[in-house]
Each structure stands twice: as C-alpha cells, then as structure tokens.
Amino acid sequence: MQSDLIIDAAVLAAVLEADLGAHRKIGKLRVVRPLLIAGVIIPLYLKTVVTSGTGLTLEVALGAAGILFGLAATALMTVYRSPKTNKPVSRTRAGYAALWVAVIGARAAFSYGAIHWFGPQLGHWMIRNSVTSAAITDGLIFMAVSMLLTRTIGMALRAVRIASTEHDANEQDRRETVTGIAA
Numbered sequence: 001m002q003s004d005l006i007i008d009a010a011v012l013a014a015v016l017e018a019d020l021g022a023h024r025k026i027g028k029l030r031v032v033r034p035l036l037i038a039g040v041i042i043p044l045y046l047k048t049v050v051t052s053g054t055g056l057t058l059e060v061a062l063g064a065a066g067i068l069f070g071l072a073a074t075a076l077m078t079v080y081r082s083p084k085t086n087k088p089v090s091r092t093r094a095g096y097a098a099l100w101v102a103v104i105g106a107r108a109a110f111s112y113g114a115i116h117w118f119g120p121q122l123g124h125w126m127i128r129n130s131v132t133s134a135a136i137t138d139g140l141i142f143m144a145v146s147m148l149l150t151r152t153i154g155m156a157l158r159a160v161r162i163a164s165t166e167h168d169a170n171e172q173d174r175r176e177t178v179t180g181i182a183a
Contacts, residue, residue: 007141008104011147015151018033019090020096023082024090024091024092025089026089031156042141046141050132055130058135062140062142062143063146064146066142066150069099069103069147069150070154072099073147073150076095077155078092079158081162
C-alpha cells in the first residue's frame with residue numbers, strides 16, 4: 001500500500017498546484033497533464049485487476065466513489081470567461097482544497113492504518129471476503145484516478161462550452177455586421 005501514498009501525494013500536489021486560486025488558465029496542458037499522470041499511474045502501480053467476487057465489487061465501488069468525489073470537486077470549481085483574455089479560466093477556493101485534502105488524507109490514513117492500526121482486523125475481513133491486498137490497492141488507485149479524470153473532464157467540458165459561446169457570439173456579431181452592411 002506504499003504505492004497508494006505516492007499516488008496520493010502526486011495527485012494532491014498536481015491538482016492543488018493547477019487549480020487552487022483565481023483566474024487559472026484552462027489550456028491544453030491543464031487538461032492533458034492529468035491524463036498523463038493517469039497514464040503513468042495505471043501501468044506503473046496497477047496490479048492484476050480482480051475480475052470477479054468481492055474484490056471486483058470493491059474496485060468498482062471505489063472507482064464510483066472517485067467519480068462522485070470528482071463531480072463534487074467540479075461543482076466547487078467556477079469556470080468563467082476571463083475579462084482580460086476572453087478565454088476560459090477557473091477559480092477555486094478553500095472548499096475545493098479542503099475536499100481534495102480530506103479525500104486524499106482519508107485514503108492515506110487508510111493506507112497507513114491498514115499497516116499500523118487495524119492490520120489484523122483488515123486481514124481477517126480480507127480472508128472472510130476473499131479480497132486480496134492487490135484488490136484494495138487497485139481500488140484505491142481507481143478512486144484516485146477516477147476522481148482526477150472526472151474533475152478534468154468536467155472542467156474541460158465547461159471550458160469548451162464557454163469557448164463555444166464565445167465562438168457563437170463572434171459569429172453572431174459577424175452576421176450582424178454583414179447584414180448591416182448589406183442593408
């Protein structure tokens with residue numbers, strides 16, 4: 001579960017560095033970087049994915065939890081058109097950072113606790129339910145990656161919507177100008 005802590009630190013640092021604050025530019029790098037992080041994390045740290053039983057259920061549940069947390073993070077992010085550049089930008093505040101710190105902190109506490117606080121109890125649960133430590137690790141990775149990707153996709157979709165409304169407004173202005181000249 002040591003790999004979980006590395007992933008937790010990488011995801012938290014990348015997200016807070018990119019998102020925290022006002023007027024954060026939403027460019028290609030901001031969208032591609034989380035995809036690259038996920039692309040590195042998955043083959044490097046993902047163990048054999050469980051395809052049946054309680055292990056699969058755990059992996060799916062943690063992946064779904066990541067999606068829900070990603071949606072919550074997206075809801076705490078404001079995406080708007082910059083008055084300076086007229087391009088999509090974002091703003092996040094303390095609530096956004098608190099959500100990420102709480103989720104990543106809880107994951108890290110679980111990973112630490114599995115070794116130092118409640119290892120025997122977790123071991124008994126794993127035996128009773130036929131869950132491997134790889135399934136738990138993979139589930140936590142799915143949770144981190146799905147949260148990161150959900151937030152990225154949500155932010156990108158909102159930015160595209162803002163950019164397309166700018167394009168539509170520019171097209172409308174062009175039509176009005178052409179119509180005004182022709183009339």
